Amino acid sequence: MFISKMVKLFIVGLICSVSTCLATPMRLTMMLEHEGFLMWYALQKGWDKELGLDLNLEITKASGEYILNVDNAKAWDVTSVGVVPATIYSKNLPITVFALANNESRATEIFVKPDSEILKTQGYNSKYPTVYGSPESIKGKTFMVRENTSVFYTLMMWLKIFGLDLKDVNYMNVTIPEMVQKFQDSNAEGFVIWSPDSYEAIRYGYAQVANVEEMHAFLPMVFCAHNDYAKNHTEELSKLVYLYSKACHEQRQKHNLPEMIKAYQKFLKIYTGISFNETFCKFDLLRHVVLSLDEQIDYFKEVNGVSKISEVRNNILSLYRESANSLGWKESYEEKDYPNTISDRYLIEAKKIQQP
Secondary structure: OHHHHHHHHHHHHHHHHHHHHHOOOEEEEEEOOHHHHHHHHHHHOOHHHHOOOOEEEEEEOOOHHHHOOOOHHHHOOEEEEEHHHHHHOOOOOOEEEEEEEEEOOOOEEEEEOOOOHHHHOEOOOOOOOOOEOOHHHHOOOEEEEOOOOHHHHHHHHHHHHOOOOHHHOEEEEOOHHHHHHHHHOOOOOEEEEEOOHHHHHHHOOOEEEEEOHHHOOOOEEEEEEEHHHHHHOHHHHHHHHHHHHHHHHHHHOHHHHHHHHHHHHHHHHHHHOOOOOHHHHHHHHHHOEOOOHHHHHHHHOOEOOEOHHHHHHHHHHHHHHHHHHHHOOOOOOOHHHOOOEEOOHHHHHHHOOOOO
16 A cells, blocks of 8 residues: 555646657746746746746846847747837737736825925815825926836826926936936926836925825736737646646735745845845835736726727727827827737636646
């Protein structure tokens, strides 16, 4: 009996090993951010090997714009970027959006100096009672943003609340990592930034005007694959979705937070060379909302031919079109010119995978 059990265990182990060896290597590029950490965490746990996945994970400091550049996109099969660059830079890059990495609506924020006139009015538009600002306090002011990113879109949404658009303000194109430092030495009124860099903004005493959630918008990080890759690797992508969902589940468990914080510290030390304290890591983890497979499927489910995710995409293009018309940009941002595929196929398949 003992020998029989040992033989069975040996055969199972051999099958798993062969499965791993025969698996098609997946080139996976993720940013040096919260979602990159969760994927790294899943690999540290060995869940990829349990699923027979062969993942080549690259953690990069590059922006979504850079990653989705047609030439740079040759370096990956799958990536995760903000929904704004995934929309705007998909014009010449056929991609499939197949899952959500996290919800950055709480983590993407507008800040101003603590003595800003903008803070004197809250709830100017009754639909957004917690949002600060008024047309008079905003017009003509200068704001720091990173163009064609989630923060650029956030600035557009905020201005629209007051009947304004980009022509009514000045904006400076500044990279996120250097924004807080440059703001200190500038005459700008405010800046738009995301976590964890917002940690520094709060530490320096800058005041939050609004975050995306308070503007009733949904701003996720999305998983993308080249269309051809997605069509030919249903099993691998479904397993990847399941793998990542396990890391999300770990984050959602309050009793796991101390372990996640320590793992995040280790991740940041490896990829930045900097030792970040527990407070910083806890701040960033809690700012990023992660979603279950069921919650994601709900976002991808079509009702009358439209899903919540496609609505986000269409809203982005609509606001870009308005700005293009107002400022005379050459780009038209018509929906038909940005034909990325949105599919719930891989989420549904991931639901069928049992715990190993």
